[in-house]
Amino acid sequence: MNPIARLATCVTAEHAPAALGLAVALCLAAFLVDHGLGHLLHTVPHRERLWRWARAAVLGLGVWATHFVSMIGYTVATDASHAVFHTLASLALIIVAFGWIKGWQKGAHAREVISGSHRARQGLTAGAAVVIMHYVGMAGWQLPGRVTWELPGVAVSLVGGLALFAAAGRISVAGRARHAAPVLAAVGVAVIHYFSMSALVVLPAPPPADPPLAFTAETLAIPIALAVAAVLAAAVFACWLLLARHRQRMAERQRLLTFANLALEGLLICHEGTILNANRSVADLAAEPEVVLRGRAVANMFDPPAAVAAALEGEVDAKLLRSDQMRIPVRLLAKHLSMGGRAHLLLAVRDQRERLRAEAELRAMAETDPLTGLDNRRAFTVRLGEALDHDAPAALLIIDLDGFKTVNDTLGHGAGDLLLTRAAGRIAAVIGDEGRLARLGGDEFAVLLPGKDARAAEALAASIVERLSYPFLVNAQVCDIGASVGIAMAPENGAKPSTLVRNADLAMYAAKDSGRSCWMRFDEHMHGRVQERRSLELDLRRAVARREFEVHFQPLHLASDGSWSGAEALVRWPHALRGLVSPALFVPLAEEIGLIGEIGQWVLAQAASEAKAWPEHTHLAVNISPRQLADPGLVDRVATVLADTLLPPSRLELEVTESALLADEEHTRIVLTQLRDLGVGLALDDFGTGFSSLSALHRYPFTRLKIDRSFIAGCTEDDSRAGVVRTIAVLAQTLGMAVTAEGIETGEQREFVSALGCQTLQGYLFGRPMPAADIRRLARGQRRHLQLAEGAA
């Protein structure tokens, strides 16, 4: 008879069904309770040793009770009894064995690696313990007869039982299958027991002579009942623990979700790579309901998927992939989080769209000129650097508007801004998409023309100059401006942006110097001119420090009788190598580099001490530059010179050009009034060349007008010029001012301007500027002449 058929007979015919059912249920209950406890205890801190032995006791009692309930239900030998020693020894053995084996588990845990084979070995050992318990129990089985075993049944019992236990151990490592482990183990116990029982053969034999102390079926029921109670108690306890645990976990999850929904940041709670919960923000971000997100693999929501793991190390930028194919830029930050005793991943998802938009806007703002919307200097420098990076040919145009300041000053900033915008529009229309236009600041523009040769650049520059020379209509006014353009070619005029820009600037200034409204290409001589200017500047500084100047005097004569009436002081710079340097060259330079004040002061002091020696009716005229006029210390300095030289203030006349009046009208008016209060005369120089009108003169305390030489030259031939001179002279007289005519070269001019009403004359006809010694001689002659006249009288 094969073992399976034998088993069937054994189970159905040789066991009481109630006992069999109870036994199997008990066994299954014991393993399930143990499994449940193990699962629960895994998630909470507990006293490991105590709980290990408690679980070993419950499981051992269960397995042990299974065996003896079955034996009581074994109907083949109803009058059998169980030796007390073997019964108790088998119980002790199984409890100790389980406790010991579970201890291995603990050791493995400590190393954090629980391999499948380790668990299988544990299972196998537990199975072996069950087998030993079974046969120890059987050894204590007292019945009238001799017990023998059929080998096939025993073999199936051993192999099948141990295999089931090994398998139970193997699958208990991880995954859902681990929950099947207690069932497998319980089946293993049943296989061991019932195959073994089916292999049992009882042969008639006399009872033993000296029967050991034994339990009858009735007395054995007491320890079995206790064992069942213990298993049930443990089961109830495990259920209670499980419920409490579940409630706590739910509460924590709910609390976290409440918090999470308050957060603006997107939050995902994940476990083992799966989304358990998503807050509202992240659901909004993903444009899907929170419920839909649950259960998804979190890594698949992001590009790159590895960003989620990387977010544990620190903030990571990634894209959130939406089902509508949109990719939302996000920043991820992940944290491990223990919740309900289980390890979770909390993933914060921060929307970066607003920040990126703001950054882009800021970048655009930082690179754009707000008035014209063109690139600003910063953006242009970057672009130029990029264009020159590849050594590719390019042309750079620097465009500076001529006469823009006047428009800004006269029509106001609003009109100025409108004009700048329109000028930018005209340049943009000329270059089209052949280049890139930028506003470098003020009225300066730049055009980068990548890949253009010099001819093309010149053609565009000419076109820009032409278009900007057309009038601008602003606020119903006509504004004529113009533009000077400098061209520099890369790489021949500079491979570096700074060099190229400087050279284009030089070319632009050269264009301005050569009469404006034109373009110039850079050439190396421009550097030479700059060098020359720099060297002149150095020499000038040295000359100021060493007082290397001289004061010359150009005589002034009365129109009425031609007598000498004074002189205008003029500065001269005799240079050891350059010879006599023209004031037209060094005075503007001194003005520009801020040395004019010092030179002017020196000239005033020198001239005043010289003029002290002249006859008392003569006067001294000294030029004051716009820069000096703007200096708040001027009035004090003039007063000091007068005090030091003892020159009467009435003999000093300070000359101011029209352009000096343009700067700061109110300040100029105050300074001139203070000078006048000192008793000093004030002359308006070069009248007619600037912008001021006669009607504006009454606002300033001028005592004299000097009509510019350009009016005098040719006034004998040109009626309109003569008319202008006459008008000036008449108006000056009505304003109580004296008039000096400059640049008198011929006797005819002298007669003419004298007839027009000019009182004082100056020009080569009377004398060129001369050194102090010569004017002294003139003074002595005058004195002698006066003395002679007095003597004659």
Next chain:
Amino acid sequence: MSLFRLIYRSEDRLPPGSGHVEALAAIVEAAGHRNRHLGISGVLVHRPGRFLQVLEGPAPALEQVFEHICRDPRHGAIALMEFTPVDHARFSDWTMVLSDARGGQTGIDAIDLALNGIASKGGSDTLIEAIQQALVPNSKAA
């Protein structure tokens, strides 16, 4: 809003050749459309190689049109001859009309003088009368 008159002359920089007449017609059509929109009336006179245009309307609209013309590569050497407030429009019936007829006149007229930068005696009134005379046969033909 007060009425302004703007007169300028310029060089014709249209590419020479067979398409010239069509190009001129296109300019007049586009300009007419724009001028209606801006409330501007005016006339464009064309003589070989040169344009002369009279525009009448509110100052801001004239500024806008003039700025547009200054950027137009088909015009070169633009010279503004007049930009001044006026009492009434002289070409109010025309949003834009092209005239290159001589109105039966021969020899040099005020338009020729103006195109060469010379003001006639009587100023822009003489010029406008000359243009109006030149327009008459055109309008009759139409």
